[in-house]
Amino acid sequence: MAPRFEPLIEQHHDEIFAYLWRLLGKERRRDGAMDVEDLVQEVFLRAYESFAGLRPNSNHRAWLYKIATNCAYTKLRQMKSRRDGLLSLETSAAGLGAANGYSPVRKNLAQRVRALVNGLPSRQKVCVTLRYLEDLDYPEIAQILGCSQESVRANVYQAIRRLRLILEEE
Amino acid sequence: MTKHDPKDQLAIAKHLRSALSAPADTALAHSRARVGKWFAEEAPLIQWGEMSSPLGPLFAAVNRRGLCALDFGRRESDFLNGLDPRARLEKNPKAVQHVMAQLREYFAGGRSTFNLPVDISQLTPFQRRVLEVTSHIVAGQVWTYHRVAERLGRPHSSRPVGQALASNPVPIVIPCHRVIASNGSLGGYSGGSGLKAKRWLLRLEGAL
Numbered sequence: 001m002a003p004r005f006e007p008l009i010e011q012h013h014d015e016i017f018a019y020l021w022r023l024l025g026k027e028r029r030r031d032g033a034m035d036v037e038d039l040v041q042e043v044f045l046r047a048y049e050s051f052a053g054l055r056p057n058s059n060h061r062a063w064l065y066k067i068a069t070n071c072a073y074t075k076l077r078q079m080k081s082r083r084d085g086l087l088s089l090e091t092s093a094a095g096l097g098a099a100n101g102y103s104p105v106r107k108n109l110a111q112r113v114r115a116l117v118n119g120l121p122s123r124q125k126v127c128v129t130l131r132y133l134e135d136l137d138y139p140e141i142a143q144i145l146g147c148s149q150e151s152v153r154a155n156v157y158q159a160i161r162r163l164r165l166i167l168e169e170e
Numbered sequence: 171m172t173k174h175d176p177k178d179q180l181a182i183a184k185h186l187r188s189a190l191s192a193p194a195d196t197a198l199a200h201s202r203a204r205v206g207k208w209f210a211e212e213a214p215l216i217q218w219g220e221m222s223s224p225l226g227p228l229f230a231a232v233n234r235r236g237l238c239a240l241d242f243g244r245r246e247s248d249f250l251n252g253l254d255p256r257a258r259l260e261k262n263p264k265a266v267q268h269v270m271a272q273l274r275e276y277f278a279g280g281r282s283t284f285n286l287p288v289d290i291s292q293l294t295p296f297q298r299r300v301l302e303v304t305s306h307i308v309a310g311q312v313w314t315y316h317r318v319a320e321r322l323g324r325p326h327s328s329r330p331v332g333q334a335l336a337s338n339p340v341p342i343v344i345p346c347h348r349v350i351a352s353n354g355s356l357g358g359y360s361g362g363s364g365l366k367a368k369r370w371l372l373r374l375e376g377a378l
Contacts, residue, residue, distance in 0.1 A: 004255045009209060013202045021193045036193070037201045044205050048212065051256055113189035132183045133190065160182060167185065 005051050008060055009044060016043055016068050019134055023072045023126065025118040039075060043068045059140060066144040069126055076122065112166050120159055127155035128163075213258040217265035220246065224277055225362045225370065230269045233257070236287030237269055240340045243362035254292070273342065279374070282309035284343045293337060300334035307348040309375040314352045328352070336360045347371045 017040050024036060046067050054063065107115065117125060123145075130136045130144065131152075142149045216238065218231035226243035231253055241249050250259060263270075268286070275281035290298055303321050307313050315328040315335075322331070335346040341361035347368045351357040359368035372378040 004251070004253075004259075006209065006213070006258055009202075009205055013205055014198050017198055017201050018193055021197075022190045025190075037197070037204060040201050041205060041208060044208070048209075048256065109185070110189040113185055117186065117190060128186070132179075132186050163182060163185070167181075 003056065003060060005048060008047070008064065012061060012064050013040070013044075015134060016040060016064055019065065019129065020068055020072055022129055022133060023069075024076070025114075039068075039071050043071050046071065059143065062136065062140040062143050065130065065134065065136065065140075066146075069130075069144055072126075073122065109166070113163065116162055116166060117159075120162070124155045124159040127152050128159040131156050210258060213256055214254065215260060216253055216257040217260045217262040218250070218253075219261065219263040219266035219270065221270045221273070223273065225367050228270075228273065230266045230273070232265055232269065233289055235289035235291065237340050237343060238289040238292075240269075240343060241361065242341075243367060269343075276342065277374070282375070286343060288340050288343060290339060290344075293334075293339075296330065297334040297337050300331050301338055301344050301346070304335065304338075304346055304349060305344045307345055309345070309348075310377050312348050312350050312372065312377050315349055315357060316352050318349055332358060342371065345371075348375075348377070 017036060020036050020039050020043075024039075043064065047064055050067075054060075117128070120128070126145065127141060130141045131138070136144070138149045138152050141152045145152065214233055216231050216233050218229060218239075220227055220229050222228070223242055227246070228242040229240070229244070229246065229249040230237060231239040231249075233254075239249070239253055241252070253259065272281060272284050272286060276284070290301055293301070299322055300318060303318050304313075315331045316325065319325055319327040319331045324330075331349075335349055336358065338344050338346045338360070341347065341359075347359060347361070349357065356365050356368050356372075359365050361367055369378065
């Protein structure tokens with residue numbers, strides 16, 4: 001029996017929104033045009049356009065996450081290229097204190113975890129978010145990212161290894 | 171803690187959840203409403219209704235072009251799952267009341283043809299041609315699959331004709347039940363309870 005599109009909005013909107021919210025992290029506030037809501041709208045628009053070609057027995061949740069991940073990558077790339085020119089000015093103004101990785105006031109654990117996740121390479125960030133915050137399993141994440149399960153596991157491992165270092169400091 | 175320890179996994183997830191803020195409920199609700207509004211404007215609307223009939227519960231659905239689906243003797247969910255999966259569904263008895271009125275007259279023996287616009291645009295050109303020919307078979311008559319194929323200029327296409335009739339989205343209104351096999355058997359029927367329903371309809375029309 002073919003699934004319907006309309007219930008997918010009700011069933012998955014909130015988690016897709018939360019996923020993009022986390023994925024974009026601090027970026028979402030840096031740029032007024034960078035609005036999670038716009039991105040969520042784009043995800044469902046793209047999903048609707050390609051829905052007819054989807055096999056009835058597909059994993060619709062993983063399919064939506066795949067579209068969301070692609071939308072986020074595209075947006076982040078656009079933002080990065082827009083920002084690169086400005087960044088050189090910002091980093092020189094930030095001074096040497098920030099360059100060695102220590103801020104004058106020691107951050108609390110949550111702040112350090114947040115900074116770590118936001119600073120992860122995008123593939124690691126996506127993998128660890130999908131695995132630990134969106135509760136998708138390794139085969140689903142591999143399907144979303146179009147890579148092997150081993151690659152997903154390696155990316156999650158790298159991210160968690162860094163996270164453990166912070167937790168063990170506590 | 172080891173990396174495969176479930177407690178460790180839970181602890182990591184907990185730390186991540188508490189560190190990475192979740193969006194506010196108001197932001198979620200606002201976005202959900204926006205996506206819902208977009209869908210309402212973008213997706214084609216299909217309105218449907220239900221009535222009881224001698225062949226069991228009967229469902230009919232209309233879109234802006236006309237009657238697009240009709241079925242009977244099935245569960246509501248099966249009927250709805252068969253409709254265009256990208257469409258927005260709305261249960262609206264008023265939108266189909268003219269369809270139901272004509273069907274009631276038909277079941278009561280007071281009507282043999284239907285005056286309803288139908289939408290079969292989602293079918294292939296061949297399927298549409300088969301249904302077009304079939305729609306001209308008058309009540310009380312039966313044609314064979316072969317005769318329909320001949321009328322289409324494809325006398326060796328009896329089997330594809332049968333397959334095209336099986337794709338009829340509006341049985342009864344397009345009377346695919348009036349097409350039977352050359353050997354006199356009823357052939358097939360995809361509406362309602364299958365051949366039992368086909369026999370019932372042909373008896374109602376005095377063809378059996």
